[in-house]
Amino acid sequence: MTAPSVTFPEELSLADYFLFDREREGKGGNVALRFGDRSWTYAEVADRSRALARYLVDAGLRPEQRVYIVLPDLPPFAWGIFATLAAGGVLTMGNSIAPVDDLRYVLEYVKAAVLITTPQVAASLAPHLDGLPNLRRILLAPDAATGADPEARVEIPAELRDREVVSLDAAIAQGRGLATPLPTIKRDDPAIWLFTSGSTGRSKAAMHSHRDFAFNTEVFAKRTVGYRESDVCVSVPRLFFGYATGTNLWFPFAVGATVGLFSERPTAESIANAIARYRPTIVTNVPTMLGKLLDLDDERRARGEARLDLSCVRFHLSAGEALPEPLLRRFVERFGGEVFDGIGSAEMFHIYCSNRPGDVMPGSLGRVVEGYTLAILPEDAPGAGAQPLPPGEIGVLWVKGDSVAHGYFQDREKSWTTFHGHWCRTGDLFSIDERGYLWFQGRADDLFKVGGIFVAPREVEDCLIGHPAVSVVAVIPAMDQGLIKPKALIELRPDARDRIATADARRSLVAELKAHVQQRLSKHKYPRWVAFVDDLPKNDRGKVDKKMLIEREKRGELGGE
Numbered sequence: 132m133t134a135p136s137v138t139f140p141e142e143l144s145l146a147d148y149f150l151f152d153r154e155r156e157g158k159g160g161n162v163a164l165r166f167g168d169r170s171w172t173y174a175e176v177a178d179r180s181r182a183l184a185r186y187l188v189d190a191g192l193r194p195e196q197r198v199y200i201v202l203p204d205l206p207p208f209a210w211g212i213f214a215t216l217a218a219g220g221v222l223t224m225g226n227s228i229a230p231v232d233d234l235r236y237v238l239e240y241v242k243a244a245v246l247i248t249t250p251q252v253a254a255s256l257a258p259h260l261d262g263l264p265n266l267r268r269i270l271l272a273p274d275a276a277t278g279a280d281p282e283a284r285v286e287i288p289a290e291l292r293d294r295e296v297v298s299l300d301a302a303i304a305q306g307r308g309l310a311t312p313l314p315t316i317k318r319d320d321p322a323i324w325l326f327t328s329g330s331t332g333r334s335k336a337a338m339h340s341h342r343d344f345a346f347n348t349e350v351f352a353k354r355t356v357g358y359r360e361s362d363v364c365v366s367v368p369r370l371f372f373g374y375a376t377g378t379n380l381w382f383p384f385a386v387g388a389t390v391g392l393f394s395e396r397p398t399a400e401s402i403a404n405a406i407a408r409y410r411p412t413i414v415t416n417v418p419t420m421l422g423k424l425l426d427l428d429d430e431r432r433a434r435g436e437a438r439l440d441l442s443c444v445r446f447h448l449s450a451g452e453a454l455p456e457p458l459l460r461r462f463v464e465r466f467g468g469e470v471f472d473g474i475g476s477a478e479m480f481h482i483y484c485s486n487r488p489g490d491v492m493p494g495s496l497g498r499v500v501e502g503y504t505l506a507i508l509p510e511d512a513p514g515a516g517a518q519p520l521p522p523g524e525i526g527v528l529w530v531k532g533d534s535v536a537h538g539y540f541q542d543r544e545k546s547w548t549t550f551h552g553h554w555c556r557t558g559d560l561f562s563i564d565e566r567g568y569l570w571f572q573g574r575a576d577d578l579f580k581v582g583g584i585f586v587a588p589r590e591v592e593d594c595l596i597g598h599p600a601v602s603v604v605a606v607i608p609a610m611d612q613g614l615i616k617p618k619a620l621i622e623l624r625p626d627a628r629d630r631i632a633t634a635d636a637r638r639s640l641v642a643e644l645k646a647h648v649q650q651r652l653s654k655h656k657y658p659r660w661v662a663f664v665d666d667l668p669k670n671d672r673g674k675v676d677k678k679m680l681i682e683r684e685k686r687g688e689l690g691g692e
Contacts, residue, residue, distance in 0.1 A: 137346055137349050137350060137502060137533070139318050139342055139345055139346075140318070141317055141318060142315060142316065142317055142318070143316065143317065143318035143341050143342060143345065144216060144217060144316035144341060145213075145216045145322055145323075145341050145344055145345065145381075146180065146184070146213045146214075146216040146217035146316075147217075147316075148341075148344075148345050148348075148385070149213070149348075149380075149381050149384040149385055150173065150176060150177055150180060150213045150384055151177055151181075151217075153173040153177075153384065153387050154173060154174055154177055156387070158173055158360070158387040159172060159173045159174035159177070160172055160173070160174065161173050161360070161387045161388075161389070162389045163175075163176045163209075163384065163389065163390065164176060164206045164209060164389070164390050164392060165363075165389060165390070165391045165392065165409060166205065166206050166275075166277060166278075166281055166391075166392045166393075166394075167277045167278030167279070167393075167408075168278060169280075171206055173384075173387065176206075176209055176210060176213070177213075178307075179210040179214075179303050180209075180210040180213035180214045180217060181214075181217065181306070181313075182214075182303045182304075182305075182306030182307040182309075183210055183211070183214035183299075183302060183303050183306050184213075184214040184215075184217035184218040184306070184313055185218075185306040185309040185310075185311040185313065186214075186302045186303065186305055186306030186309065187214060187215070187218040187220065187245065187306075188218050188219075188311050188312075188313060188314070189306070189309050189311045190267075190268055191244075191267065191268075192218050192219075192220050192244060192245060193219075193244075194219035194220070194314055194320070195219065195220070195221055195320070195321050196220055196221065196242075196244040196245075197220065197221045197222075197223050197241040197242060197243045197244060197245075197324070198211075198215040198220045198221070198222060198223065198243065198244065198245040198246075198247065199223045199224070199225060199237060199238055199241065199243040199245070199246050199247070199248075200212065200215070200222065200223070200224050200225070200247045200248070200371070201224070201225040201226070201227050201229075201234060201246065201247070201248040201249075201252055201371070202227055202247065202248060202249065202272060202370075202371075203227050203249070203274060203275075203369070203394040204366075204369055204370050204392045204393060204394050205272060205273075205275060205281040205392065205394055206281050206282070206392065207247075207272040207281055207282070207299055208370050208380075208392075209380060209390075210303075211247045211270075211272075211299075212224075212376075212380070215245075216316070216322060216323075216341075217313050217316075218313060218314070219313075219314040219316060219320070220244075220245070221241075221321045221322065221323065221324060222322065222323045222324070223237065223241050223243065223323075223324045223326075223336065224326075224370070224371040224372075224373075224376065225237055225326075225371055226369065226371050226671045227248065227249060227252055227274075227371075228396075228671075229671065231255045231256060231259070234252065234255075234256060235256060235259045235262075235263070236333060237326075237334075238256070238259075238263050238266060239262070239263055240333075240336070240540075240541070241324060241336060241540070242265040243263075243265060243266055244265055244266065244267050244268070245266075245267065245268050245269070245270065246266060246268075246269045246270070247269075247270045247271075247272065247299065248269070248270075248271065248272070249271065249272060249273065249274040250271050250273075250274070250285055250286070250287075250288050251274060253269050253271060253288060253291055253296065254288040254290055254291065257288070257290040257291055260294065267295060268295045268296075268297070269291065269294060269295065269296045269297075270296075270297055270298075270299045270302050271285040271287065271296065271297070271298055271299060272285065272299040273285050274394070275394060276394060276395070277392075277393040277394050277395060281394075282299075282300050283300070284298050284300055284301065285298040285299070285300075286298075316341060317341070318340065318341050318342040318345075319340045319341070319342060320340060320341060321338060321339075321340060321537075322339055322340050322341040322343070322344065323339050323344065324336035324337065324338050324339070324540060325337050325339060325373040325477040325480065325536075326477060327476075327477050327478070327539075335539040335540065335542055335545065336539065336540040337477045337478045337536035337538075337539060338536055338537045338538060338539070338540055339480055339534070339536050339537070340537065342533065343480050343533070343534040343535070343536070344377075344381060344480055344481075344534070346502070346532070346533040346534050347377070347479075347480050347481045347482075347483075347532075347534045348377075348381060348382060348385050349502075350500055350501055350502035350503070351481060351482050351483070351485070351500050352377070352378075352381075352382035352385060352386075353385070353386070354501060355485060355487050355500050355501070356446065356448070356471055356485070356487055356488065357488060358382050358383060358385065358386045358388060358413070359386060359388065359412075360386050360387040360388055361388070361412070362383060362386070362388040362389070362411075362412045362413050362445070363388065363389045363390075363391060363409055363410060363411045363412050363413070364378065364379050364382075364383045364388060364389070364390050364391065364411055364412070364413045364414075364415070365379070365390075365391045365393075365402075365405050365406060365409055365411040365413075365414050365415070366378060366379035366414070366415035367397045367402055367414070367415060367416050367417055367420045367673060368397070368415060368417060368451070368672065368673050369397070369671075370392075371671075372671070372672055372673075373477055373480065373481065374415070374450055374451060374475065374481070374672075375415055377480070377481045378413070378415040378448055379415050383413075391405060391408070391409030391411055393405045393408075397420065397673070398423070399420065399423040399424050399426065399427040400427065402414075402420060402424065403424065403427060403439055406439075406440075406441060406443070406444070407440070410443040411443060411444060412443060412444060412445045413444070413445060413446060413447075413448070414441075414444050414446075414447045414448070415447075415448050416447040416448060416449050416470070417449060417450070417451045417452065417672075417673040417674070418449055418451075418452055418453065418454040418455070418458060419452070419603055419667075419669065419673060419674070419675060420673065421447070421449065421454070421458055421459075421462045421470070422458055422602050422603050423602075423603075424439060424441075424462070424466075425458075425461060425462060425465060425602070425624075426602050426624055426625050427439065428465065428466075429624060429625045429626055430625045433625060433626070439466065441466040441467065441468060442466075442467060442468075444466070444467075444468045445468060445469070446468055446469040446470065446471055446488070447462075447468065447469070447470045447471070448470075448471055448473070448482075449470050449471065449472040449473070450472065450473050450474060450475060450482060451672055451673060451674050452674045452675065453571050453589050453592070453593070454470070454472040454494075455494070455592065455593045455596040455597070456493040456494035456593070457593075457596050457597040458596055459472070459493050459494070460493060469488070469491060470486075470491075471485055471486045471487055471488075471491065471497070472485070472486050472495075472496055472497065473485030473486060473496055473497055473500075474496045474559075474569070474571070476555075476557060477536070478535065478536050478549060478550070478555045478557070479503075479530055479532060479534050479535055479536070479555055480534045480536075481534065482500065483499065483500050483503040483505075483530050483532055483534075484496050484497055484498065484499050484500060484503070484505060484530075484569050485497040485498075485500060486498075492568045494570070494593075495564075495568040495569060495570050496561075496568075496569040496570070496571055497568065497569065498566075498567045498568055498569070499567065499569070502532055502533065503530055503531065503532035504530070504531040504532070505528060505529070505530055505531075505563065505569065506519045506528075506529045506530075506531075507519055507520045507524070507525075507526040507527070507528060507529075507561055507562060507563050508520065508526050508527055508529055509526050509527070510526065510527050510575065512526075512527065512529075514551050514554075515529055515531070515551050515552075515553075515554035515556075520562075522562070522563055522564050522565045523562055523563075523564060523565075524562060525560055525561070525562050525572050526560065526561070526562070527556060527557065527558060527559070527560060527561075527575070528557045528559050528560070528561040528569075529551075529554050529555065529556050529557065530554070530555050530557060531553045531554045531555075532553075535550065535553060535554070535555050536550065536555075537550075538550050558574060558575060558576075559571065559573075559574055559575075560572040560573050560574060560575055560578075560587075571589065572587055572589065573587040573588065573589045573590075577589070577677075579608040579615050580615065581614075581615060581616055581617065581655045581656070582614075582655050584653075584655055586617055586655065586656050588605075588606040588607065588617070588677075590652065590656065591606045591617055591619070591648060591652065591656055591657075591658065592604050592605065592606050592619075594647070594648050594651050594652055595619060595621065595644065595647065595648060595658075597647075598643075598644060598647050599624070599627070600623055600624060600627035600630060600640065600643075600644070601621055601622075601623065601624065601627075601644070602621075602622045602623060602624045603621070603622040603667055603675070604619055604620065604621045604622070605619070605620045605667055605675045605677055605680055606618065606619050606620075606658060607620070607677055607680050607681050607684060608681070608684075609659070609660060609684050609689075609691075611659060616658075616659040616660075617656065617657070617658045617659060618658055618659065618660040618661075618662065618684065618689070618691055619644070619658035619660070619661045619662070619691075620662050620664050620667060620680060620689065620691075621644070621661060621662070621663055621664065622663075622664060622665070622666065622667055623663060627640075631663050637663070637692075638692065640661075641661045641692055644658070644661050645657050645658060645661065660691035660692060661691055661692065662689050662690050662691035662692075667680070668680065
């Protein structure tokens, strides 16, 4: 497919592209952020971002030095991001509830010069600061509940009072009094390092320039799914995750729309509350939460309470894990609107293949976003020039586009195997049909053999999710007298939970679920064990954490029959 005409001037800053240009367009009075009952216009966000950028430069931040933002979903996250970009720094982002060892690792790995976080996170890092010689300054924002004041003055923790630690509101106030010039930014200057999900070992930083994010915003956000100035956006994934940074900050800001933030952990209840409060037109979602919202609606109905009202939502975006067709159909039939499932990655910044308005193929990941090129190549293909596989055959997905990362920081070997000039080898297994729709088949490292034949957990999960008792499911390998067999971990729908109230009832449902798979898939694929769980563990991206489940299975903690 020929790339659309998307060109950018040599001087390009994402702070301008996403924020300051809205002022120049006369949209400074538009509401940019809502947090509880408070709101901030584009002009107010720009004022805070410029002041903080001047403070950072005046305090010694140099071009291309890293700033690590570790905050809940608060308005200061926004001005922290835009200030970093305007100051010429490189943005890195982390999860405020991550283990302290993970946060320390990232600070050391990226050689962060500035940390913007909460007092609690900073205090937990205090014992490690002597081992972080590059970290020169810490800025603190309150860990505010939704509805509280996210700009309140923060008291510096006692263990940090001998360090360069400043309340974020004080830094902004100081910056307003400075005339420090901000640097000129070019389109290929380093801008943001996005972290991979870290499914094997520590996360790696995919290094991106300013142009990468503007390109994907133009071809995906504006041209493919159609963000509008009138939109209000809410997200299930948190802002530190590049999927949500795009869909719930940068994309709406690119058109002058409104973002509704809430700082609490995303649950079905907190998402329902955010939807009721902000009445969003776009919700950034994940398949697991789509199922949880259905369950919450069922529970409310059973209690005689008001049902969920999602009538305001034009569309939900879904990514991060497979969206089974039965779940998609149930959700749309229940709540209306549309769900656009797609695939993206830290290596490409965001979504490059997606369903879209007027073109939804349930069960698929849609068609390539204009401006990108996809190829399904054999697993042993040495490069992007290999002969693509015919339609319908399963191979590794390669993607080409102008948002491809420069490489992984401090990992040349991994960079060489992943990045091939304009192309990126994803490592994911897919097929493409004759009409150009992309079908996910799993990751090569997810597959396991049963009786010498490969089993793709995704296929078994999709089958089980079609059973009326199943809400969420994960299929993992388990050992049976030295042989690997499938095991299913299942969360039941609310109206099916009484089916495991007794041992006999539970055994009956287990047999029914096994038979459900046996009747639909090859015999070797059915789960030899079924275990019912209240809540499958999730990683910080909102995906079911199969790595944790496999480790628990090895320790004999999961049970099943």
